[in-house]
Amino acid sequence: MTAIPDDKLYDYASRLKNRVVVITGAANGIGRETALQLALYGAKVVIGDLDVLGAQKTVNDIESAGGTAVFLKCNVTVWEEQVALFELATSQFGAVDIVVPNAGVAELGTFDTVTFKDGKPVKPDTRTLEVNLTGAVYTTHLALHYLGVDRDPEADTLKAVVLIGSMDTNIIPIAARLFLAGIPLTPVPRIAGAIIYAATNPDPETNGVAFLLTDDGPVFMVPREEFKMGVYKMIDERANALLKGASGLGYYFRLLGDLRRILGKPIVMTGIALVVAKMYWDHRELLGEPE
Structure with a gap:
């Protein structure tokens, strides 16, 4: 994993000026702070989130600081709603330059506890996987198309997909073993982010798009x-x-x-x-x- 020193974090931030960024899950947490930083350096931010109040606050804060942002209520597990998000970006700003599939949820339901109704097992709650994994797959798949819409192949433009990983991508064998022993499902989709990264041809020489996998690691307040x-x-x-x-x-x-x-x-x-x-x-x- 590449480590970036503190004083080098924003060396290339000027490249964000006037770029159009689609980011999911920017109402709070990592997504919100990412959206604020992107806008601070001149990016036009398009936010998709189910949290209407939180996402609107992010947009308001960006605009108050002189930036540009729009928001669309979006359930990342619904394909049509994600398509609408990307369509908003192209209709409003003319292109999509950077895509950040950030939307994610903590553990929903208990996978290793079987519940019953009328004496029969009830379907497990798989929303964690649907949001963190299927949602990220949808966003990445759409990025493969929209990043190339109306693009000038001769122009030196920034095109990138930034996937959100986890500390678990560093210890996949251990995480998988513990998952089988009954740990929550939450980190599993983030591990899958590493697989998506490897499976989507992350070679800018062949498709003109840079694929980045960030490992957020442990969180310290x-x-x-x-x-x-x-x-x-x-x-x-x-x-x-x-x-x-x-x-x-x-x-x-x-x-x-x-x-x-x-x-x-x-x-x-x-x-x-x-x-x-x-x-x-x-x-x-x-x-x-x-x-």
């Missing part, structure tokens, strides 16, 4: 007044420590699974108990004696 140059170093150190821990967790998860298959559950559980007992004995002074 930093008060605005404390956000300054160098803060990314602190965040990177925390994130790297977290990823290292996740990798170690995956290793021991696989090791215990293998030992359980080879030796049987009773022996493995006995071994775990002995390890815990030894850890307690080695740190008994720190932990204190039981009363």
Whole structure:
């Protein structure tokens, strides 16, 4: 993964001036901040979101700062509504230059809990996958068309698709293993973002479009007044420590699974108990004696 130093983040931001950006899910969070930054550097922002009030506030804030933005209520799981979003961009501004499939939701429903109605299993809630995965596929597929509409092949224009990844794209084997063990579905579509990235010919030499995959990684809350140059170093150190821990967790998860298959559950559980007992004995002074 390419790491960009703090002082290089906006080196090419001037290329955004007068570019038309279609972004989904910009009513709040990462999408909202992205839209604000894009507009700050002169981009014309087209927002699609189900949160009407939040998206309109983003548009109002952009316009108050002197930028240009429009909004259309859009459910990214509905193909026709996404088509309407892209049509709005071309009719309003004449082209589409950058597409950001950002819309996403947290876990909706509980995949590993089966519910029943009239004695029969009820269909699981798959909205997490529909929004985070199918919605992103729809947006990317439309980008492949609209980025080329009325485009001058001789002109030096910026054309790009920016897919949103996750820290999970760095630990796909571990994430997949834990998913099978019952973790939420939320990160799975973000991992799929890496697959979409690889499957859509991300070579500007062949299709003229740059495909970018950003890994948002762990989220650390930093008060605005404390956000300054160098803060990314602190965040990177925390994130790297977290990823290292996740990798170690995956290793021991696989090791215990293998030992359980080879030796049987009773022996493995006995071994775990002995390890815990030894850890307690080695740190008994720190932990204190039981009363």
